[in-house]
Amino acid sequence: MARTPLHRWWRPILGTLAAVGGFLIVSLGLVMAAWTVATLARLPLVMSGDRMFVDPLLDLGFHLSVIALAIPVVYGTAWAIQRRPPGTLSSVLGRLRWNWLALCLLVAVAAVVLGQLAEAVTLLLTGMDPVYGWAGWETFLPPALVILVLVPFQAAAEEYMFRGWIIQAFGAYLRNPWPGILLGASAFAALHGYTDWGIAYVFGFGVLMGWLAILTGGLEAPIALHATNNVAAFGVVAASGDLDSALQQGELPWQSVVGTVVQFAVYGGAVVVIARRRAIRSLSR
Structure with a gap:
C-alpha cells in the first residue's frame, strides 16, 4: 500500500521519523494544554513519572487521549510524506471496512470472554484467587464511560502505528511481510511495561495482530480484538x-x-474462517 508511483526509498524512513517526532510534539502540546487547564481549574497535579493528575480517572483519560493522538499523526504523515491517501493505512480498499469491523468485534467479545474464563479456571485449579472485585455502580460507571469512549481510539491508534505504519513501511521495500510484523511486535512489546510472561503475551499479541492485518488486508481485525481486550x-x-x-x-x-x-486460538481461527467464507479482500487492485 505504501509502494505507490510516488514511492522513493527515503519516504518510509522520513515518514517514520516524522511520525515519531510528530507524536512527541502533539503529546507535549496536550500535556501543556492539560497543565494549563488544570492550573486554572485548580485541579491537583502530580507531575511525577508517568502520572499527571492526582485523580486516577482524570489521569487515565489523559493517558488514553495522548495515545489516541497517534491516529491523526500517522494519517498526516502518510498524506504529507508518502503522498498517498491516509485511508490506505486502514485497508486495501483505502478505508475502514465498518461491516467487517463490526463482525470482528462480535468474535472478539467471544474470544476475550472465553480467554478470561480459561484463565480464571486455571487460577482456581492451581490454588490462586482470580481476584475479581466489585466496588458498586457509583464507583464503576464514571470510569466505565471514559473507558468505552476513549479505549477504542487508544487501541486503534496503536494498531495504526505498529501494524498499519510499520508493516506498510517495510512493505515498501520487502515482499515478505514478516520482518515488518516482527519489528512492529517488538516495538509494541518494548513500549509496554510488562515483565516475564507479560513480555511473551504482548509480543505474541503483536505478532497475531500483524498476521491478521496481512491475512485480512486491513486493520479491522486487529483493532477489534485490541479494543475489546x-x-x-x-x-x-x-x-x-x-x-x-x-x-x-x-x-x-x-x-x-x-x-x-484460548483467546488467540479462538479469535485467530474464527477470523480466518470467516474471512475466507466472506471473501474478505486482502490485496489491493
Whole structure:
C-alpha cells in the first residue's frame, strides 16, 4: 500500500521519523494544554513519572487521549510524506471496512470472554484467587464511560502505528511481510511495561495482530480484538474500584498463558474462517 508511483526509498524512513517526532510534539502540546487547564481549574497535579493528575480517572483519560493522538499523526504523515491517501493505512480498499469491523468485534467479545474464563479456571485449579472485585455502580460507571469512549481510539491508534505504519513501511521495500510484523511486535512489546510472561503475551499479541492485518488486508481485525481486550482489562480494574492500578504493568502469572492461548486460538481461527467464507479482500487492485 505504501509502494505507490510516488514511492522513493527515503519516504518510509522520513515518514517514520516524522511520525515519531510528530507524536512527541502533539503529546507535549496536550500535556501543556492539560497543565494549563488544570492550573486554572485548580485541579491537583502530580507531575511525577508517568502520572499527571492526582485523580486516577482524570489521569487515565489523559493517558488514553495522548495515545489516541497517534491516529491523526500517522494519517498526516502518510498524506504529507508518502503522498498517498491516509485511508490506505486502514485497508486495501483505502478505508475502514465498518461491516467487517463490526463482525470482528462480535468474535472478539467471544474470544476475550472465553480467554478470561480459561484463565480464571486455571487460577482456581492451581490454588490462586482470580481476584475479581466489585466496588458498586457509583464507583464503576464514571470510569466505565471514559473507558468505552476513549479505549477504542487508544487501541486503534496503536494498531495504526505498529501494524498499519510499520508493516506498510517495510512493505515498501520487502515482499515478505514478516520482518515488518516482527519489528512492529517488538516495538509494541518494548513500549509496554510488562515483565516475564507479560513480555511473551504482548509480543505474541503483536505478532497475531500483524498476521491478521496481512491475512485480512486491513486493520479491522486487529483493532477489534485490541479494543475489546483493553476495554475488558480496564473494565475489570474499574469494577474493583482500584483505578490507581489501571495503567500499571508488570509481571503476569503463568496461568495467564492459558487464557492467552484460548483467546488467540479462538479469535485467530474464527477470523480466518470467516474471512475466507466472506471473501474478505486482502490485496489491493
